Each structure stands twice: as C-alpha cells, then as structure tokens.
Amino acid sequence: MGTAANAGRSNGISATLPNGRLWDQLGRAKTFLVSGVEWFGELGMFCARLARAAVLPPYEFQELIRQCDTIGSKSLPLAALAGAATGVVLALQTHDSLVRFGARSMLPAVVIFSILKESGPVITGLVVSGRVGAGIGAELGSMRVTEQIDAMEASAVDPYKYLVATRVFACILMLPLLTLAASFCGILMGWVSITLAEPISLRLFFEKGFKNVLFSDFIPPVLKTAVFGFIIGLVSSFQGMRTKGGTEGVGRSTTSSVVLSSLFVILADVILVRLILSVWG
C-alpha cells in the first residue's frame, strides 16, 4: 500500500511540477517587471527633483568646482592610460588587417577615425562609470546610512542641490574633456606602436590621419560623452541616494551604480551613434 501511495504521489508530482515551475517563473518575471517599472518611476521623480534643484538659485558653484576636480582631474590618469592602451591595441590589430588587404597607407586614418569616433568616447565612458560611478554611489550611500543627508535636510539645505546636481553637472562637464585626453593619448600611442614596426614621422602620421577628418566627425562623438556623463552622474547618484540598510546597502549601491551606469552608457551609445549617423551622415 505504501508503494502504491508513493507511486501515486510521484505521479502527482510529475504531473504538477511543470505547471508549478511555470507559475514560479511567471511570479519571478512579474516581480522583476514590477520592480523594474518602480525603479524607472522613482528615477523619473528623482530627475524632476534634480531638475528643480539645478534650475532654482542659490547655486553651489564651490561644490561644483570641487566635484569637477574629484571627477575630472582625478580620473585623468586612468582615462589617459585606458586611451593609450586602446590606441596601441587598435594600431597593432588594424596594422595586421590592413597589410593583409593591401591598404597599409590607410593605417593612420583608420586609427585616428576609430579613436576619435568610437573607441575614445566609449572607453572613457566605461572607465569613468567604473571609477566615478563607484565613488558617487559609495559616498552618497554612506552619507545616507550615517544620516548625513538627513542632517543636511535638517539644516534646510537641499541635498539634491548640494550633492546630486553638482555631481551630475561635474560629470557632464568633465566627460568630454576626459574623452579629449583619452583620444589624444590613444592617437599618440597608436603612432608610437606603428612607428616601432615601420618608422613614420609624427607629422606625416597626423597629415595622413587628419586629412579627411571634419569637425562633424569630431564634435558629435565628443559631445556624446556629455550624455554619458549625465547618465553616470544621474544613475550613480540615484543609487546612492536610495541606499538602505548599513554597510551591506552601501556595497549594493556601489555595485549597482557601476553596473547600471556602464549598461546605460553602452545602450546610450547605440542610440546616439544611430542618431549621429542619421543627422551628420
């Protein structure tokens, strides 16, 4: 009898398991969807409060300058190094391919175009979202859990004005400058790696490389990084400001700031490249 009961039970389980799993998965998908919608809703309200704080006086210029220093000049070595490494790799890889297709003379132009139009901006965006995104997420997160943000509000100072707007604006202002530095280092190191294989003067490299470069090739990708800066500043400040629960919460905010800002930088790049191509050809 026991065996029959077990058999019946196992039959019952095998009959209900797929449905159970399906409901579980549907439940999880629903929770994920709802929390995603909530996240975007909260981000929308955060943006509205940020816009209000940024537009209305008084303005926190001193803090903005301090943030420009923290975000800009302190990220410069990293952005320059990342740009330089990209330049070297790009030059070596492109050299090999172009030699194979018999288009060696195109090498300077291909390296400079690639760095100016895509590699420089994207590498800078990703490097800064790692360094700055983590910094903002962790700093605001720890300020939240140690009641420093509450203390600011209790002192009748709007933390959106003092903490968030200054960081977002500093990111918007600094990203294009960091991109210029990264692209410059990338082009320079691209030349170094090419000239080590087959010597070419810097002047000739620049002449060949920049011959067909127009302002419309150069300006939109650099300005695109201002959008990356906005995304990095906004997302990491948002994650930092909504931190809950002690040091573990700060850790979560830091991680999610980096992950989400990198993800949105990549997504924004896809949209902006399409937009730039359709407007400027």
Next chain:
Amino acid sequence: MKKTPADAAPVEVKDLRKSFGEQKVLDGITLRVAPGETVAILGRSGTGKSVLLKLMIGLQSPDSGSVRIAGQEITNLDVNQLNEVRKKVGFLFQKAALYDSLTVEQNVAFPLKRHSDMSEGEQKERVRELLESVGMQEDQQKMPSDISGGMQKRVGLARALALDPEILLFDEPTAGLDPITAAEIGKLVLDLKKKRKITVVVVTHDVRGAKVMSDRMVLIHEGSIVAEGSFEELQKKRNRFVAQFIADGAEE
C-alpha cells in the same frame, strides 16, 4: 525668516500615527511643548522615539495626524516652505552625522554659509564662538574621523546652534558615551537652557540624564504615551512599566 507667533506652542503634535509596513510605530501621539520648556521623551529602544523627532522636522511624513512647529503645520508644506521652518530648528543626531568630507569648522559653518547674511569674517568668528561654547575651539581644522564620538556630538551641537534656533531637537545626546562625557553633554544642554531659553525636545533612554536636563518627561510604550510629568510625578504612577523604567533614575 518669519517670526513665530507669541502664543503658539513651539512644538505641538496631535494624534500622530506612523507605521512601517505592518509595524505600527506611533499610534496616536499627542504632545505640546511650551516655549522654553525642555521635554524628555523616554522609552525602550525601537519604540519610535527617533521617528517622532524626525516627524517633527519633516524628515519623515506621518500616516496621519498633525505636526505644528513654531505655530506652523508642516505636514502639508513643500520643500522650500519646510526649509523656512527648519531654519528655526536645530537637530542633533544620535551619531552626530557630521559631514565627513568637511573639517569641524566647515561643518559648523555649513548652515551659516547658506542661510545667514554674515560676511566670511563674521562667519569665522561665529563658528569660533560656537566651538568655544562646546569646548572644541582647539580642533577646528580636524576632520570628523579624527575626533572621538563625544567630541563629534559637541561639534554636532555647535552645528545645531549655528542659526540660533528657537527649538532644539536632540536624538539620544548621551547614547554611546562614557558617563563623564554624557554628564558633560547634559551640562552643555543645561547651560544652553539657561543662556538662550530655547525650547528643547530630547529623545533618550537615559533616565538619569533626562532627570537632570528636562522639565517634563514623556514615556512612550508600544507607540503611545503611557505617562508624563516631572520625575517625581512619574515616580508616583502605579503603572508597572513606568515604575520599572524610571527605577534606574531613582537609584541616585
């Protein structure tokens, strides 16, 4: 900054209720603090004392009820209106909540820079005076991480006093401090009362400290006020919880 009407109670809450999810924290609190009075709100840890204080300055919103600060209802104000009310209130946080990227001097100057018409020299002088009044004048250039918890509380107190507030809210001013430092903080509060005649609301579970600092004690249990009055009046209450709670203060 608008002046508070003379007949208005500096702090008045009516039928205040607040829950976090299923957990009911405050269940109909009604309290009126007279001008110049010091009221100590006592209760066990986790009974919503700090929440009550945060509701008084609009850092949290109540589920229902009224909060009037300096004669003005604050539960329906926008951020700018609320900030005008907040300028009349000084708040000392449980762990001082000093801005850790700023020096001691910059922490105290923070509200002054934004809400006073003082010149930079006047601000420096005011900061020096405030730090002197809490015995921290030697540590102006130190970072908050380089000073002890008790010193941080003193700096927090100086910052709370920066705008010369009409009302002071203290969240556990003596928690986590050794008895000597706790007594020093208590003495600072008493000095303040004498010199400035400020209305003070102190949230604490330190009965001895409350006995020294306050004119009236309010005891909260399970979200409601179970007893209020002077220490001597509370001693006469027959409620077992009240007797148990204030026994510690009676030992002295």
